[in-house]
Amino acid sequence: MERYDLVYQLYDEYDTKALQEYQEFVDVFPAVDSRVALEHWQEATEELEERKDEIRSSFAAGETFAEVAARATRDQAFTALDLEAKYGRAVNVLVLDVDETLRSAGGTDNEIPRETLHVLTEFHEAGVPIVICTGQTLENVKGFAIQGLGSEIVHSGDLSIVYEAGTGVFTPGHGAETKQLLYEDLDESIRTVFDDVRSRVLPNAPEELRRGCHLQGNEFNVTMKPNYETGSGDAREIIDEALVYLIDLLADAVGTMLAGAESEPDGSDSTAADVGAEGDGETKLADESIVDWTRAFYATQDPEIRAVLEGEGAYPDLDDAVPERLAAVLERIDVAYYEADAAEIGSLELNKVVGVERALDVLGVDDPFALVMGDSKSDLRVMEWVAANETGIAAAPEHASQDTLEHVLETDELVFDRGKSVDVLRTVYALNRLARLG
Structure with missing residues (x-):
């Protein structure tokens, strides 16, 4: 007989619902110091085995079907x-x-x-x-x-x-x-960015954001969580604000790292190679534009992030594409938004x-x-x-x-x-x- 037919027979001919109720009771019965309760559990266990035995004796693969029907x-x-x-x-x-x-x-x-x-x-x-x-x-x-x-x-x-x-x-x-x-296997350039963000994320935050958020105790990722009930209106409002703040702080940390790489006199610093620094034709990463470019980059990556930026009045109106050497860094860093729950940066390589x-x-x-x-x-x-x-x-x-x-x-x-x-x-x-x- 086809296996599907056997399963039809199993669920049509046996009270599998009652069998499952007995099984669940036996499985999750709490440990209690009560003779009456333990006797009740023993009776349920015996009844469960009797019902399983009926199935075991009726099918060639009776043990399998008895356990499937019970679970x-x-x-x-x-x-x-x-x-x-x-x-x-x-x-x-x-x-x-x-x-x-x-x-x-x-x-x-x-x-x-x-x-x-x-x-x-x-x-x-x-x-x-x-x-x-x-x-x-x-x-x-x-x-x-x-x-x-x-x-x-x-x-x-x-x-x-x-x-x-x-x-x-x-x-x-x-x-x-x-x-x-x-995270110890990441390039030093990326670890430097995360160290910079982590060191400043709460000390530099506006007072209202500092009161409304806390940092999750991560070893590497930087995660801002609400001090309000997750999913509440207050949590949504503070996490939307935290997302914009975190993106802007990341932009500043990446800009600092890139500036340090460009200042190496012999050009031998591995960071410059890692981030894809280019020649004189590359657009200069001015402080006033790197934030907008970073916002635009992550808005393009995630519609939810774009919606938050728009709602916070922080979506940039840019004509220029994100410079390649900036994009080369941002492509390795994840910005995650969990509505009314968390704003986070992590490594896309991890x-x-x-x-x-x-x-x-x-x-x-x-x-x-x-x-x-x-x-x-x-x-x-x-x-x-x-x-x-x-x-x-x-x-x-x-x-x-x-x-x-x-x-x-x-x-x-x-x-x-x-x-x-x-x-x-x-x-x-x-x-x-x-x-x-x-």
Whole structure:
């Protein structure tokens, strides 16, 4: 009988909804010191096994179908079948964003739901490595990972943290490769720009902006966060202001670095070569124009940034193209805008793709087929990377950025409701089970 027919039979003839309710209760039952509660849990466990035994005895692949029915809804099971038919392989690594993906301020009280954490532990027990891939600082991620997944999983050697959107990778249990500071490999010219911005970003900020923002404690990236509730009107207003300020500060830092490169008497400074300094015909980077050119550059790169600049009355009216030696530097620096959440600068040479590649190398995943879950443009780069290399599938929440959502809809349509990342994880759990059948 065709596998699709068997799955139809499974969900038509058995009360799979009740089976899933028993399974979820058994999985996430809290540790309580109550004899009555423990007896109730034991009764539910026995009932769960009896229902699974009915399925086990009715199908040649009964164990597989019993586990699929207990974990996945009908729609999730058929999506898993479609993925298995399309790709012919199981997912062997999870690449997961955190904020607004595994957890959501609007849907999970900003905590990773217990059912999500439990499914992640099941993937771990099945030998599937986990790569946490986030823009957060390492200490923040380590804290909630240990609290949610437990120290045993975090330090198992099968979990890696790509933090600050790819500036560093932390993989406990791998000796000298445990912590890798990828930003140390950048050219000195770019590191000089970031050091300059970081040293001045709050001291030089207008008083209102200084009161309304704080710096995220990054090792390398410069991220301004609101002192208001994320997503609120006040947060949106202050982050829009912060974005303009951060772009202008970056322009000044790049201008200072370029001026220093041009002043080298023998022209031997590597910075000048790195930034593409040209001859006398190049437009001079005057202080009064470099800010406008930098604003124009990033407005062209990102429609959201342009909209903010226009709304703040900061969009430049320029006829001249951005000078090449300035563009050569800006093309290596990312300015990111997250509405009502953050304004950030980072290195385009250090992104989540670079971090994930390094994490997979340390974890020993030589032939990856990843589930990539995320909501932002930085996650989209990883999704596009796995799609281009045919090394994975992508999933996103329904409130993801427009480009990210479009990519997911154009590939496998793995879109989930806010705070319900567990739905995709259960689909992939079913995929991996079904892929074992060959």
